[in-house]
Amino acid sequence: MEISDETLQSVPLHLRQTERSYAGALKISLTTVHNLKKRGRLRTHTCCNKPLLTSDHKVARLRWILSHINPITGNEDPTFVDMRNVIHCDEKWFYLNPDKRRFYLLPCEEDPYMAVQSRRFKLKAMFMAIIGKPLYGINGELLHDGKYGIFPFTVQQVAQKASKKRPRGTMETKALQNINREVIREMLLTKVIPAIISKWPEGLPKDVVIQWDNARPHQVPTDDEFVAATTANGFNIQFVFQPAQSPDLNVLDLGLFRSIQSLQYQSFPRDLEELIQKVKQSYDTFNPHVNKYIWVTLQKCMIKILKAEGGNKYKIPHMNKKKLENLGSLPDLVEVQKEDVLEAVEYLNTMFRPANQGTQEDTEDLEVDAD
Template sequence: MEISDEILQSVPLHLRQTEMSYVGALKISHSTVHNLKRRGRLRTHTACNKPALSSDHKVARLRWILSHINPFTGNQDPTFVDMRNVIHYDEKWFYLNPDKRRFYLLPSEEGPYMAVQSRRFKLKAMFMAIIGMPLYGIDGEMLHDGKYGIFPFTVQQLAQKSSKKRPRGILETKALQNINREVIRLMLLTKVIPAIKSKWPESLAKDVVIQWDNARPHQVPRDAEFIEATTTNGFNIQFIFQPAQSPDLNVLDLGLFRSIQSLQYQFFPKDLDELVQKVKDSYDTFDPEVNKYIWVTLQNCMIKILKAKGGNKYKIPHMNKKKLENIGILPEIVVVQKEVVVEAVEYLNTMFRPANQGNEEVTEELEVDAD
């Protein structure tokens, strides 16, 4: 039975979300749809909500990416700047268990039983993670894995009442639910900055840049204690804000959190203490090779954003990084086509040029940023 592409596309998208509704609208059998997928006539696609971007967001994303490209002259294609001194920072909620789990069982096996007290109020904890680029030597040996730590927002306090799990007066772990500016400052002072100083590679300069998003609690403290912590022992730790609505410009949101969560869901923690330990174990066992791949993906996403004029309507690029790694041609710093950069700069020039100037020169500030 031959079905044309016009007939397949004539079904509205809201009737193409399940195979049942699709075959019902086409009035065909399920086996016909399976054959169409097997022959490549149909494909499955998962659509996810992406952050809504205004024109200001798109301009900010373009300017951010252009600032991360080395200056170039002539016909030579430019490259991204060296990011080995950059550390990405973000927070994420980790839950005790997912709503659904998939198992492979024998026909005679009984399905695992999962039960929770409330589907709305789930046991969870927020973690702060920091990650940098892995550092390799001339011979390819790994000098630093880029991992500086993952830290839970939890406190130890005395139990006020007795329960079947523990007696009254014993120390128990509680997850903080209100992560405000002061909590972030304390975490930076007691966990993040000491971890960076103790694990920072000796071969790199101590000018450290921490990139984080524009969440409301993310305010750089200006008190004397914090300034001293970021400038002692020869360090110069600075904080920069990535563009708003841009999780695709942070390696944690781009792939590392998903990798850690998939590892954490392989276990079955029973309480908050086990959840914290399993998340830390997942972070520690996270493959540094995958970390290197995510930083390469970040640079390729930047190229996609340039081509999309600052938008986020693009597919995460795949370049067979494992295969390129095996043959020794995986780039640590990605090359950008000169035409892509020039086109993005011309688009910004159009956005900033006053209407009465036509094709005249743009403002000096934008020219400096484009350079």
């Protein structure tokens, strides 16, 4: 049976979510739809929700990316700035077990059984992770893996009641469920900043930039104790906020959290303490080469955002990074086409011109600021 592309496209998207509903809308057999898929006439696509961006969000994303590109000199394409002094920071919930697991079994094997007491109240813990760019020597040797640590939001409490697991009065670990500004400050002061100072690579300037999102608890403290901690031992630790609704501009959200969670799900922790242990082990065993690839992907995503005029309607770019590394051509600082930079600057200028009702001098000031 020959079916034209116009006929296949005439079916609305809400009827194209399964092969059965698609076949029913076309009034053909399910086998015909399956054969069309095998022949390459149809493809599957998984669609997920992305953050909704306003014009202000897009402008902020373009400004952010342009600030991370070296100035244009001559006719050469510019590159991104070296982000060796930047550390990305973010939080994530890690669950004891996923809702679904996939196994490869023999026909004679019994199906695994999973049971939880409550599907609503799941055992989970929030972790704050910090990661930097890995450093390599001239000959390709690893100098620093960029890993500074992952820290759980937990407290030690005395058990009020006896159970089959521990007697009354035993110290037990409890996960904090309310992460507020005071909890974030305590985590930064006691765990994050000391870890950065102790693991910072020798030879690098001590001007450190911590990048995180602008969540409500993310407020930089200004008290004397915190300022003294960020300037101890000759360090100058500053905090910057990435643009709103932009998880694709953070290495942790871009791929590192997913890799750590995939490693953690390969284990079967039984309680909170084992969950914390497995998450830390997954972070420690995370391959520094994969961390290097994610930083390259971050720069590629920035180029996609430039071309999308600050939007997020694009696919995560794939460039066969492992193959390029084996060939010795994987770039550390990705080049940006000069035309893309100039088009982004021109787009920002056109965004500001209609809204500005002042003099010509005011318009020129806005254009310089966009540059």
